[in-house]
Amino acid sequence: MDLPTEQPVNLLIVGCRGLTASAVAAGIVAMQKCVIPASYGVTSHAAFRARELPGIESIRLGGWDFRNESLHSAVVAHRHLPAAVVDACRDANVPVKPGVVTALDYPPPTTADFVRRPDTLEQGVAWVVEDIKEMAAGVPDARTVVVYLGSPSRRPAEGFDKKALRGSADTFPAAVIYALGAIQSGCDFVDFTPSYALDYPQLRVLASRRGTQLAGRDGSTGQTMIKETVAELMYRRGMRLDSWYSTNLIGNNDGLVLTTP
Numbered sequence: 001m002d003l004p005t006e007q008p009v010n011l012l013i014v015g016c017r018g019l020t021a022s023a024v025a026a027g028i029v030a031m032q033k034c035v036i037p038a039s040y041g042v043t044s045h046a047a048f049r050a051r052e053l054p055g056i057e058s059i060r061l062g063g064w065d066f067r068n069e070s071l072h073s074a075v076v077a078h079r080h081l082p083a084a085v086v087d088a089c090r091d092a093n094v095p096v097k098p099g100v101v102t103a104l105d106y107p108p109p110t111t112a113d114f115v116r117r118p119d120t121l122e123q124g125v126a127w128v129v130e131d132i133k134e135m136a137a138g139v140p141d142a143r144t145v146v147v148y149l150g151s152p153s154r155r156p157a158e159g160f161d162k163k164a165l166r167g168s169a170d171t172f173p174a175a176v177i178y179a180l181g182a183i184q185s186g187c188d189f190v191d192f193t194p195s196y197a198l199d200y201p202q203l204r205v206l207a208s209r210r211g212t213q214l215a216g217r218d219g220s221t222g223q224t225m226i227k228e229t230v231a232e233l234m235y236r237r238g239m240r241l242d243s244w245y246s247t248n249l250i251g252n253n254d255g256l257v258l259t260t261p
Contacts, residue, residue, distance in 0.1 A: 008142035009054050012135055012187075014178050015149040016063025016096055017074040020192075026075050030088040031056045060142070061094040062135035064178075066108040066115050068096060097131040099150070100124050100177055103170035106151045106257045118169040121177065128181025136185075146182040147190045148175050148197065148216075151257045155196060162200045176200060179214070183207050191216025 011028075013021045030036045038056050042048075067074070072089040075081050098114045101107070102124075108115050118124030136144050153173030156162070160171060165180060175197035182189040183206050191197050191214075198204070198216050207214050218224065223246050234241055 007054055008058050008060060008139045010060050010062065010136045010139070010142050010144040010187075012132065012144060012146045013061075013063035013149055014099070014147065014175075015065055015151070016061075016094065017065040017067045017069060017071070018149060019078050019080060021063065021147075021149045022071060022074040022078060023081060025061050025071055025092075025094055026081055026085050026089050028056060028059055028061060029071070029092045029094075030085040032059075033088050035084050035088045060139065061092075062096070063094070064097045064099045064131065066099045066101075066112045068098070068114040070094075095135055097135070100127060100174045102153075102172060102174050102177070104154045104156065104173040106153070106253075106260060118177070121166055121169050121172055121180070124169050124174070124177035125181045125184060128178055129185050132181065132185040132187060144182075144185065144187040145190060146178060146187050147192055148178055148195065149192050150175065150178075150195075151253065152193050152195050154260070163202050165200065165202050165206075173197060176203070179203055180206070183210055183212050183214075186210055186212060188213040189215070192219040194218045 013024065015021050016025060027036070031038045040056075043051075043053060061071075070089075071092045071094040072086070075086050075089055098116045099108065100116050100118060102117070116124075116127060118127065132144060132146070136142060153175060156171065156173070165176075169177065173195060175191060175193070175195040179189045179191070179197045179200075180203065183203065189207070189212070194217055198214055204214060227244065227246065231241065
């Protein structure tokens with residue numbers, strides 16, 4: 001996707017106060033303030049030199065979470081970034097909307113009061129559409145991208161009709177609600193987790209009609225990336241792999257969430 005380098009981009013992240021998303025947001029803020037060099041990882045690769053991608057100054061941040069706190073408070077609590085980057089976030093204005101959750105999602109802490117539980121899919125989608133409208137306001141020519149960085153959800157019940165995007169919200173994971181809200185708002189949607197949001201074929205149909213883009217699943221930035229790298233190395237050396245075992249030792253809530261039946 002080529003975008004004019006001067007076109008503003010609204011980057012709205014589901015789970016924006018989590019460990020991964022707060023690192024992304026804090027890095028963007030620190031680069032915009034010239035605290036750290038503007039370096040973009042994958043898109044800094046030579047293969048992207050001919051692509052017209054928006055500059056760091058074009059990105060506006062926002063999102064959803066179960067914690068109503070500032071970006072600075074989140075990165076201080078996570079303790080995962082250098083002091084200079086943390087300090088750059090002290091006055092950063094990154095709006096956050098109450099997270100949406102259904103029965104298929106890992107429940108937020110019982111003390112969380114920044115949570116919305118819709119009765120129907122339509123109600124949840126309407127909330128997301130309104131949130132996007134508010135967070136994207138003021139820059140009418142901006143492109144908006146919604147990135148899902150929430151926890152993975154449970155699988156829908158066996159035999160559930162994935163072509164029917166209507167009815168009780170608790171028969172859908174929240175990721176579907178965010179995806180559908182993004183599509184209806186004319187926004188692109190990226191699933192950066194191993195969720196089942198994009199298993200619903202109707203989402204792809206709707207996105208095609210609206211001219212929005214879908215991407216996913218899973219950013220594979222941790223042990224999956226390492227396994228893929230090692231597997232390729234072994235294949236190139238003609239070494240046979242009989243079995244594979246790994247353990248999720250990263251912090252945060254990922255290991256806890258993935259132990260849920």
